Amino acid sequence: MRTLLALAVLLTACGTATSTQAAPDPAVVRTDAGTVRGSVSGEHRIFQGIRYATAGRWEPPRPAPAWQGVRDATAPGAMCPQVGSPYAPVRSEDEDCLFLNVTTPAEPAKPGTRRPVMVWLHGDGALGAGHYSDARRLAAQGTVVVTINYRLGVFGGFGHPGLADGGTYGLQDQTEALRWVRRNAAAFGGDPGNVTVFGISYGASSIGALLTSPGAKGLFHRAIMQSGEAMMDMPAGSMVPGLEALPSFMWRPKAEIAALGEAYARQLGCDSLACLRALPVKKILDVPQIMNVFQVYAYGNRVLPQSPDEALRKGRFHRVPVLAGATRDEHRLFVAMNYDIQGKTPNYPKLVREAFGRKAPDILRKYPVNRYKSPSIAWATVLTDRMWARATHEQNTLLARHVPVYGYEFADRDAPMFLPLETGFDWGAYHAGDLPYLFEEKDTPLPPAQRALSDRMIGYWTNFARAGDPNGDGLPTWPRASSGTLALEPGKIRVIDYAARHRLGFWK
Numbered sequence: 001m002r003t004l005l006a007l008a009v010l011l012t013a014c015g016t017a018t019s020t021q022a023a024p025d026p027a028v029v030r031t032d033a034g035t036v037r038g039s040v041s042g043e044h045r046i047f048q049g050i051r052y053a054t055a056g057r058w059e060p061p062r063p064a065p066a067w068q069g070v071r072d073a074t075a076p077g078a079m080c081p082q083v084g085s086p087y088a089p090v091r092s093e094d095e096d097c098l099f100l101n102v103t104t105p106a107e108p109a110k111p112g113t114r115r116p117v118m119v120w121l122h123g124d125g126a127l128g129a130g131h132y133s134d135a136r137r138l139a140a141q142g143t144v145v146v147t148i149n150y151r152l153g154v155f156g157g158f159g160h161p162g163l164a165d166g167g168t169y170g171l172q173d174q175t176e177a178l179r180w181v182r183r184n185a186a187a188f189g190g191d192p193g194n195v196t197v198f199g200i201s202y203g204a205s206s207i208g209a210l211l212t213s214p215g216a217k218g219l220f221h222r223a224i225m226q227s228g229e230a231m232m233d234m235p236a237g238s239m240v241p242g243l244e245a246l247p248s249f250m251w252r253p254k255a256e257i258a259a260l261g262e263a264y265a266r267q268l269g270c271d272s273l274a275c276l277r278a279l280p281v282k283k284i285l286d287v288p289q290i291m292n293v294f295q296v297y298a299y300g301n302r303v304l305p306q307s308p309d310e311a312l313r314k315g316r317f318h319r320v321p322v323l324a325g326a327t328r329d330e331h332r333l334f335v336a337m338n339y340d341i342q343g344k345t346p347n348y349p350k351l352v353r354e355a356f357g358r359k360a361p362d363i364l365r366k367y368p369v370n371r372y373k374s375p376s377i378a379w380a381t382v383l384t385d386r387m388w389a390r391a392t393h394e395q396n397t398l399l400a401r402h403v404p405v406y407g408y409e410f411a412d413r414d415a416p417m418f419l420p421l422e423t424g425f426d427w428g429a430y431h432a433g434d435l436p437y438l439f440e441e442k443d444t445p446l447p448p449a450q451r452a453l454s455d456r457m458i459g460y461w462t463n464f465a466r467a468g469d470p471n472g473d474g475l476p477t478w479p480r481a482s483s484g485t486l487a488l489e490p491g492k493i494r495v496i497d498y499a500a501r502h503r504l505g506f507w508k
Helices: 002-020 153-157 170-187 202-210 254-267 273-278 281-285 308-313 332-338 346-364 375-400 450-467
Strands: 028-030 035-037 044-051 070-072 101-106 116-123 143-150 188-202 221-227 251-253 297-299 321-329 405-410 485-488 495-497
Touching: 002 321, 028 170, 028 375, 101 170, 101 221, 116 170, 116 251, 153 170, 170 188, 170 202, 188 202, 188 450, 202 221, 202 308, 221 450, 251 346, 254 273, 254 297, 308 375, 321 450, 332 375, 346 375, 450 485
Parallel strands: 035 070, 116 143, 116 188, 188 221, 221 321, 251 297, 321 405, 405 485
Antiparallel strands: 028 035, 044 101, 101 143, 485 495
16 A cells, blocks of 8 residues: 555656646757847747857957857847948947847747758848848748848958958858858757858858858858849949949959058058057048948958859859849949939930940940930949849859759839938839848838739748749749749749840840
């Protein structure tokens, strides 16, 4: 009897212990460096301001040191140094800025499964931070989304004779963040063996570099490039009135970046790296244009042994499926900022002659100003076709020789303008106009037709992240690039002849 009684007490105690055992807190995750506590809503888990690396000024990033206890991850980390612009009035002087954010569905993944991981590289090489991109709608499709901060402008792209890998620090940060993802994705329910890196504008160009960087090999398995400039050159006066032509928009030899760094060092009153590293951030940021000048990446070093455009032409890139495209009216944004917003009208014939010399008469006949609403629209159309469309088409054609490629054109000419730019200008499907269709802008809600297009784009993007193919139930068929380009427009998603739409036969 005593034995049976003791056994009953033991079983009761065990049952009580089992029934009252606390379930794991979904807001708490253990990373390889320490534990973080994020926030949980009805549909999402969000972790912000997780330190993934540290770095001294113009030094390679190092993995974040370990910490004890539980760190708060409910607020973003510091933005990397930046001075802002007319369309983004932000400023930061904090160099301790290598943080990232993770958004996942609140519901755990099914037993034995892990979710695809999407790592976002924001655009604009002198502005921005990962936390500005609201990833909840992407995560709601069953993905783990990571958005990162990385060093920008002069802090990310500075070169000097004393710096072995100068001009690549922002790219090194991105690579270190991908290493963090490989180590930690599983802790957030993600699959470290299924990572898609995706980005827009400068972020997409960075992916062009990552595709050719030896240090990034194996860190991602798919790539999405939105309005990237990896293959783009820059005709005279195209980006800034009066600026001379350049053979590449994004890439410079390391010697050129080092010489540029020496020139700016003299302007800052320094004759050594030690002096430059000791300067207050504010003093550096106050030098006019210093952030913009160093938006390019240097090649001819360990990070980028070769210019990425040449590497892509030679087929020297990591073999991963690619989804890539541009907007229909890429250059309208830049022309409007140079002219219309300032109350100016471009001298269209003069600009064409300065940019294209003896070819100008042919171009003016092909793009007569009276065919367009204004000289600005005419000039923007020339540059959209000559710079953006030609480069995007070449990029996709080269990549498609080796890997699956899905090409698109964002063609919604009624896309809301989400930047604080007030003018009556006809923006069309402007550069980065597709951004709110993936990352919701709370101050610029999408009208119903645009919201429907957004739903389909999110479906395509997350399908591609899941399986390397954007196609799926309920979506119009998206062929590979060799069979056409998918035009994304409300109520009119269809395959187009991209080369014909942008007169690429003429531009040969």
